[in-house]
Amino acid sequence: MNWFLLFIAGLLEVVWAIGLKYSEGFTKFWPSIWTIFSLVASFLLLGISLKSLPVGTAYAIWVGIGAVGTALFGMILFDEPASAFKIVSLGLICIGIAGLRLAQT
Template identity: 75%
Template sequence: MSWVILLIAGLLEVGWAIGLKYSDGFTKLWPTVGTVFSLVASFLLLGLALKTLPVGTAYAIWVGIGALGTALLGILLFDESADVLKLVSLGLIFAGIVGLKLAHA
């Protein structure tokens, strides 16, 4: 169950990172509310996952999910570049997430 909680925490990290963009410097109410909610929920769930998962592994996976998801949504939502080097680098982050999970199994 801790792995599922960690996955949700990582997805919420993506939510607050993207929410920062939509909040326009915290000047838009609802995007700001969503951002703060996602931030708090992400940290709380990370803390719960850390009850049974090793801190280094869990934190690296949490950050990896956040970085990967945020970069992909940046490409999809904000027309950020998607050159080959960037996509290969994101693939390496994904491989790292999978590798860390497998190493803990």
């Protein structure tokens, strides 16, 4: 269950990171509210998952999910460059995330 909570926390990290862009420096009300809500929820779920997961592994996975997801959505939503090198690099992060997870079984 804690791995699932960690995964959801990572997805919420993507939401708040993308929300930072949409909130335009917290000058837009609803995007700011959703950004703050998802940030708090992400941290809460990360904290709950840390009750039984190793902090180094859980934090690295949380950050990895957030980094990959934010980079992908940045390319999709904001037309950020999507070079082959960038895609391969994101794939390597995914391999690292999977490796960290498998190392805990």
